Amino acid sequence: MKTNKLLNAIGLAALLFLNISCEDILKEEPKSLATADRYYTTPKGIEDGLSAAYSHLRSFYGQEQGFFLTVTGTDIFTNGFGGIANSPDINNYSPNLLGTNAMITTVWDSFYKGINQSNTIIGRAPSVTGLNEQQKARIIGEARFLRALYYFHLVQQFGDVHFTLEETIGVQTTANRTPLAEIYAKGIVPDLAYAVANLPLTPGKYGQATKPAAEALLARVQLTIGNWAQAETLAKSVIDNPAFKLVTPYAALWNINNDVNSEIIWAVQFTGDPLTNGPGNSGHLYFIFDYTFNPAMVRNIDDGRPYQRFLPTNHLIKLFDPAIDSRWNGSFKTVWRANRTATINGFTVNPGDTSIKIVRYPVPDNVKRSKPYWLIDFKDNWIGSVTAFQEVGTNNRRNHPALLKFLDPLRPSVNETAGRRDFPVIRLAEMYLVAAEAAMKQGKNEVAANYINVIRNRAAIPGKEQQMRVSAADITLDFILEERARELAGEMHRWYDLKRTGKLLELVKKYNRDAAPNIKEMHLVRPIPQTQIDRVTNPGEFYQNQGY
Template identity: 65%
Template sequence: MKRSLLYTFALLLSLSSCQEILEENPVGLATADSHYATPKGLEDGLKATYSYLRGFYGREEAFFLTITGTDIFTNGFGGVTNYPDINNYSPNFLGTNAFVTSVWNNFYRGINQANAVIGRAPAVSGLSTTRQEQIIAEARFLRALYYFHLVQQFGDVHFTLQETIGVETTAKRTPVATIYQEGIIPDLRYAIEHLPTQASEYGRVNKPAAEALLARVQLTLGNWAEAEQLAQRVINGYNYQLVKPFARLWDINNEVNSEVIWSVQYTPDPLTNGEGNMAHVLFVWDYTFNSTMVRDIANGRPYQRFLMTNYFIKLFNTSRDARWDGSFKTVWLANQAGVINGKAVAPGDTSIKIVNYPVSDAQKSQAPYWLIDFRDNWVGSITGQTEIGGLSRRCFPVLKKYLDPLRTSVNALDGRRDFIVIRLAEMYLIAGEAAWRQNKSTQAASYFNVVRSRAAQAGKENEMLISPDDLSLDFILDERARELVGELDRWYDLKRTGQLLERVRKYNRDAAPNIKEMHLVRPIPQTQIDRVSNPGDFLQNPGY
């Protein structure tokens, strides 16, 4: 029930009040007027508002727009082949980009659905005041989240808190500051005030989720005291605990755990899962180049979209930090017989091993498996198969956070893994950064040390601890990279800290030649530019 309830009515009900309106065909308005006027109809409308989360979390578009084009990820073979322009900040990265358009449309549909629920709720009889306020609070949380993504990606965007009914052809770009002050922050404060501490069903947002999201917002805005206070509330005010060991957090059989504050729900039921969480394919390389490997469910379908940079590989001291092994798959077992380096390999034997340090050519040639090392040659320039990035960006450690061994078939894309949006470790990182920004270095170090202690290899906890003098913006960004890799926040982190241009130029050789100040925002979708009847009030972002 936890996985299907919030989405059962999503498609039907979202069409009735928003999707068809955006297509300038307001069929179904009468259905919306009648159905949303009932308690059940309003509840269904709220469930539909959640459905747009699935248009971002777990989608290829979201990963390209949040992790590539940064200091820690560039294009893998599949990224180069299919979608090179976002990472590379290419002159071809324009408003016609399909991923930009998809994200824009998805969030505005979600916003309009939220506006419909918020605007219609007060007129629905048969609901208690408390339940009515909770419904509005859930919708306002989701609206704030959708706008938060939009302003970070696009800058000034169209802003409305009213449901669109009928055809509208005019739009104007509202300053980002206004959207924060009149939309995102008030919405989240209302949600904090009216949401219960425990959600009625798993997957619904609750008070700590609203506090956590507002902490993220305040950190983005540089409101350090508020960010620290909100993060502290989540850390100290509830029963969340860090999962130990770190790798256990990503066990697909442990999705409902003490660290997850809020996640987007997927399901094994194909009737309610839709396209599912497809993140499991994006970080997988084509291990079938090895003669003892054939594609299977356990090892995943290789889309090969994302390749970690040299800089990121060097961030980990694997002798004491368990997050390298906890985050990345580096060993593959043969699933068919074959020969490697003249040695017979049987199913179940090690077939491939990747390490993040150099080994000798002699050691490689003597190993009864592919031994892929790291010699700090640029990962995008390796053609042989013996280094990370080899086979033209095909050989690399695989991010385990999204692997889905419970899929129904070898080529299935509709993953069932929940997508964690907010977890407790991030609250420690927010509190630590916010405290450091307020010159409270001792307190800041204590927050980071909680996360680092959990991340330690057994017996190496003391070696993982930092002192106040170790703190700097570089350390904070590095620590967030180690802990949150692949969790849709890296581009946002670099942008909000003013480090996007500098770090990309320094660490991402594919993107370095092209990135400019204009790339601090994305291009407005050309479809949006073309459809407005007041183009003088709705201009493209400069440079695109």
């Protein structure tokens, strides 16, 4: 059970309380009106404002738009049935991927709201009375951590973007296109260095940014901009921190009752309280197949409400060896149980019986028809265009292994979309992968293999640890990307991983047949939202990304 959670859904409007009665309003004689200028001068006000700076992360992490921009359009996920029906263009890099895309606009707007709120706290905290210098430095450190994270996403997604470190007050009609290298040098890196120097080792409230979280995010940043030694040093600092350890077994990471665990370095929080949960973590909707087509299945809370947005590619399915690696069964649901009586292949199936089973190898159709359940096999036909009988990808991309990492069996009803599960933004396994990649880039393949073997040992089926070990000779960039796919599938890293390593176009063309015909160099950045282009009065200086 989560305790002392930082309820970061607090928005600024919710903080500006009117201490007046209805009768006073009618008489137009308000006794007091809280404003930002007054409210943020108090310790409680500045802390509440800081909480509001966290809240905009909930518009990205665990949300459809965030998943579309980080999970699909890669080598390991493509559009499922719901993705094609609702938003095919991001994955497909189609000519319709334009600045009018609503998901891209939502992400852009949310991040800049988060940046301005962070700038507000950073600028106002030094003047707050009732706080000592250490408390002010901690508050500013959290806000600078958040500002760095928002800008880090923006420059990766859009390239050169508007950059400011000052609070925007009133209407601003001009914008700048600051080179991303300058944003890293003057914003992201110094913000995170300040956070590392001033944040505590442990949070005062669960969910607050800490020194290890800042080190981990800075390690990710340094890896992205090619500072390999710094990336390894920072990642190793987190790895060596005794407060964190890998959760064993791997599947236990995704037990919703184990949401707060020793592997989570920092998470965006959600809660079971609808008053403070905002949009909720809706990740449970998008990665599951529509099991309700099976005659013995009706929609239920445990198996989820299937939106079917994202479909694992053949490449992702083939990356796992379930005989030695627990991460296949720890990441994907492949067996469903009946919850009503029905007939399948002439057999009576009762609640609790197997109703669907997915296997990763070919099975003759006559064998599949002889089973008292749907036996769905994998023949390595392109998963997006299979029409054969009960094969992975059939039923218009509805039938496929279901990513279980975000399932939310604690939702109050079968149709509830607002999940309560926290979203793990940074976990310890990623730091081993960051350190390994950084070591490899420095020519230290033996060191890289040692980092990789720690997470592969955790993932090993008991008794298969030796088969899971790798040597220095195994360490290549492609292998590290494959290992990141096995460990982090669906966790909103993949598009960034492929872009960072220069592999986006190559691997998408090789493994994502929906996107392969369209993807080109221009797609290394997203289109600037048209609403932003239309609003500025200096369009000659603030222009659309090339090709859009």
